[in-house]
Amino acid sequence: MNVLITGGAGFLGAALARRLAAQGVAGRSVERITLLDRAAPAQPIDDPRVCHVAADISDPAALERAIGEHTGTIVHLAAVVSGQAEADFDLGMRVNVDATRLILERARALGTRPRVVFTSSVAAFGGPLPARVADDTRALPQSSYGVQKAIGELLVGDYTRKGYIDGVTLRLPTISVRPGAPNKAASSFASGIIREPLAGLPAVCPVSTDVRMWLQSPDCAVSNLVHAISLDGALLGIDRTVNLPGLSVSVGEMIGALREVAGADVAARVRFERDPVVERIVTSWPSDFTAERARTLGFVADRDYASIIRAHLASHGVHTAA
């Protein structure tokens, strides 16, 4: 297997590369993993099968060089995240829409109908929503990021229907706890309010405790990406977009779980300071899904939020009693 990951130096991309190198996909080993990313991975991945191509995905010539007949699978993760796509509309359109199209065109040009895994988001939804989003709930995104992801979903669907690619789009929950530095996603706090206090640092929460979010751990998200790589396209039929399962957790419950796992002193490091821009974007996203189709297709969710915090600690060498 030969997998190309756009945004492969990013958080999910690097984690996916490590998992693929270690475990392969559905019993098949991976011969080559190409990380196509403007940036270099924060921590180098020390494996001879993993290579990094430094390029911008909006450069067609770079795509032509990096994606070739040998490329069996493309996992397209490079994106301008929600807060930044809202602040810089043109950048979001250029990367999230135009470059996504360039990647689909390159995949089509191969003539091999490669599997393309694309990641959309809960931000594809917005406006009046049922208490639990169903698999056939309409996407009425209320952020530029959400609109751009919804356009990507439509393109992946049509390129698949036309037989140009074999596409799957995963609508990812918000990933928590994301390691490393805060990013420009409006949901960045959903990791920060856990990660910073655990590291002994103060954290600012820009939304109130009753805001609910649809969450998934990094580990679980990577398992779902791996599952999407080998999933039989026929099982998806004409609908190539999957709402992933997740956990519906309020900010208050997240901080409660932090208190439970790490103690009241740690949880007290979270300070509240409302940010209306972040709040408007985040509360436009749905906070609960049935995700029935995804479960039937074999996608997975975490057990509960406290286990997510424990797994985050364990990945940093701190082990706690469950």
Next chain:
Amino acid sequence: MNVLITGGAGFLGAALARRLAAQGVAGRSVERITLLDRAAPAQPIDDPRVCHVAADISDPAALERAIGEHTGTIVHLAAVVSGQAEADFDLGMRVNVDATRLILERARALGTRPRVVFTSSVAAFGGPLPARVADDTRALPQSSYGVQKAIGELLVGDYTRKGYIDGVTLRLPTISVRPGAPNKAASSFASGIIREPLAGLPAVCPVSTDVRMWLQSPDCAVSNLVHAISLDGALLGIDRTVNLPGLSVSVGEMIGALREVAGADVAARVRFERDPVVERIVTSWPSDFTAERARTLGFVADRDYASIIRAHLASHGVHTAA
């Protein structure tokens, strides 16, 4: 008022120009109507306020010249229709997606937040559908035309949300009876099986009599476009896409109405010859809608299909008893 109509030389564009010249919009008269179209109108519109600019909408320089500060309203009708967008994917993407974006960008550059009326279609829907499509039914298009229109809807929504334009998208029913020659729309037969027999010509119907369609007369469609030009954007709120009302009519009922209005000899001029490509596209479209929101907003539908045929005859100087 100063209105620019892309595709203004086409069927709906020319009919809209005539209506605007004759009646204005909501009591306001129209000073200038610019028809931006590659082609010239089939019949010249003899009115000093109407001018034709021969240009391709995928040419940014032409858009810059034709759309200026004086442009108060843009009605964007130019499109590659369903059958052609399916046969030539790249052409459909270039005109239906890229040029739509160029037009939205040009409108944004004006800085005046102009009203932009965009026309989508029942083809934005596909896949498993309820018997009657509701206003919140999900768009899962199963043709490239439908995907491209759905992308246009998303863009019109986001450009509006960002305050760049004041947009409205109408999801038009199939227009019947469309005068003139057949076109490359998969739905072209929905006019041909009435228009040709009435003109003494044979017609081929590529789908079976039980295929149902969601229909609207040209007159009604033009009324709805005029209504969209002056509709208060605040009434639309965050959802800028409107499913227009229409008539749900089976092909058998259409031919029955033809028999009722024009006699059995005329109706006998329709011959059936199944075309699986047309059938696949047309039966992927919904054939009935609640269209509640549109009715509340003041959009209209025809009374019944026989009156549509009578109006078509009357517009050709033939008057029949109702």
